[in-house]
Amino acid sequence: MKHYVSTYLFLCVVSITAFIESHQDVLTTVSQNKKDTLSDLCNDAKAAAIKATEFARDSLFAKAKENVQLLAMDGKEHGIAFGKNANGNVIASSVSTGNANSATLGNVPNKFADLHNHPRNFPPSSGDVYALIDNASLNNSFETRYIVTPGGTVYALVITDLQQAKAFNTKYPRVSDPGYQPKFPGVIVDEIIDMKGIHNISEEMAMAYVMEHYQMGIALLKQDTHGSFIVLRIDKVENADGTITFLVNNCQ
Numbered sequence: 001m002k003h004y005v006s007t008y009l010f011l012c013v014v015s016i017t018a019f020i021e022s023h024q025d026v027l028t029t030v031s032q033n034k035k036d037t038l039s040d041l042c043n044d045a046k047a048a049a050i051k052a053t054e055f056a057r058d059s060l061f062a063k064a065k066e067n068v069q070l071l072a073m074d075g076k077e078h079g080i081a082f083g084k085n086a087n088g089n090v091i092a093s094s095v096s097t098g099n100a101n102s103a104t105l106g107n108v109p110n111k112f113a114d115l116h117n118h119p120r121n122f123p124p125s126s127g128d129v130y131a132l133i134d135n136a137s138l139n140n141s142f143e144t145r146y147i148v149t150p151g152g153t154v155y156a157l158v159i160t161d162l163q164q165a166k167a168f169n170t171k172y173p174r175v176s177d178p179g180y181q182p183k184f185p186g187v188i189v190d191e192i193i194d195m196k197g198i199h200n201i202s203e204e205m206a207m208a209y210v211m212e213h214y215q216m217g218i219a220l221l222k223q224d225t226h227g228s229f230i231v232l233r234i235d236k237v238e239n240a241d242g243t244i245t246f247l248v249n250n251c252q
């Protein structure tokens with residue numbers, strides 16, 4: 001009997017391993033109880049990344065980013081909003097000045113994106129996520145938030161699935177933190193702390209992971225040296241000994 005059980009277990013492991021090898025995409029997102037496979041998720045995010053890349057090459061964006069970076073020398077957040085006028089031409093708001101933790105963004109007609117700086121080298125925050133969902137829920141054409149850090153890194157948060165973003169906002173409502181940006185609920189905050197503290201994962205990769213894992217309907221992008229936005233993502237792999245490893249697996 002014992003032999004039978006171990007043989008059976010062995011066969012299971014072999015067949016699971018074979019399944020993993022041939023269905024890696026499906027397995028990775030099998031817990032997401034959703035239609036999406038990894039390639040669907042990446043296709044949606046990459047389509048948004050192409051749009052984010054194209055607009056970031058616009059001279060109006062370049063000028064806005066330069067203005068925000070110059071003003072950022074004061075250690076505060078500054079923001080600018082992008083929209084379209086009646087003729088369909090892209091326009092920008094004036095640059096606003098916030099405080100060390102947040103910036104109120106100017107308003108323009110037909111707003112589709114905004115840009116702000118972070119006074120420290122931090123990637124997009126929980127507050128940025130909720131603000132994106134709020135803006136996109138009010139106005140479907142708003143789908144991108146650009147964030148620039150003092151080190152010159154440019155991130156973009158993009159909506160990939162607005163219905164999913166709205167559902168996330170209901171299921172995991174923001175926790176207000178007076179004087180600061182709203183935070184994620186404790187379960188997500190704890191997961192980020194564990195990823196960073198125990199597994200040595202960077203803040204940006206921990207953010208990318210929770211965005212996908214908690215189905216926020218948002219992707220985290222990072223601009224590369226050629227100006228293209230890359231879709232950041234990470235896989236959580238359970239090892240045979242029960243330990244967890246996080247592997248960077250950005251959308252290709």
Ligand SMILES: [Zn+2]
Binds near residue numbers: 116128
């Ligand atoms: Zn921010």
